[in-house]
Amino acid sequence: MKINSEQEMLDFGKEFAKKCQLSKDSATVIELIGDVGVGKTTFTRGLANGLQIEKPITSPSFTIAKSYALPNGGTFTHYDFYRLPEPGLMIEDLEENLKNPKNIIVIEWGESVANLLPENHFKISISYNDDGTREIETNLSM
Numbered sequence: 001m002k003i004n005s006e007q008e009m010l011d012f013g014k015e016f017a018k019k020c021q022l023s024k025d026s027a028t029v030i031e032l033i034g035d036v037g038v039g040k041t042t043f044t045r046g047l048a049n050g051l052q053i054e055k056p057i058t059s060p061s062f063t064i065a066k067s068y069a070l071p072n073g074g075t076f077t078h079y080d081f082y083r084l085p086e087p088g089l090m091i092e093d094l095e096e097n098l099k100n101p102k103n104i105i106v107i108e109w110g111e112s113v114a115n116l117l118p119e120n121h122f123k124i125s126i127s128y129n130d131d132g133t134r135e136i137e138t139n140l141s142m
């Protein structure tokens with residue numbers, strides 16, 4: 001799927017929020033795959049908007065994780081493991097977070113925690129086209 005602008009990426013994220021409403025036995029996990037600057041955090045902003053989160057989403061690159069309250073009582077947590085090749089203590093935080101089916105978790109640069117994630121989690125790959133637009137591929141039919 002082609003994404004022509006920042007606004008289209010925000011809209012795609014907002015639309016994706018509808019896929020996060022299903023009840024399950026563990027948290028909903030969305031893994032974002034793609035290079036620096038490709039739009040992972042932009043997608044996350046749109047998603048948070050669709051999930052009725054009012055607080056502005058800022059990149060967790062320096063803090064590793066940022067959490068926001070969801071209207072249903074769960075939390076929305078945005079992890080960025082880019083500067084954390086060895087996740088260490090953050091593993092416990094993530095494991096705890098995964099247990100609550102009301103929680104929604106977005107992960108950028110998740111290679112180092114891949115073994116903790118539910119088998120059926122959403123994977124969204126974003127890449128650059130030559131003209132600067134973005135290409136999105138997902139592991140689900142959309």
Ligand code: ADP
Binds near residue numbers: 005037042
């Ligand atoms: P990442 O989190 O993947 O490092 P960001 O979302 O922080 O990337 O940054 C993406 C940057 O690219 C933003 O400055 C955004 O305005 C810009 N941009 C330009 N075109 C697009 C597009 N089609 N989709 C997403 N972002 C875009």
Ligand code: MG
Binds near residue numbers: 040041059080108
């Ligand atoms: Mg980012």
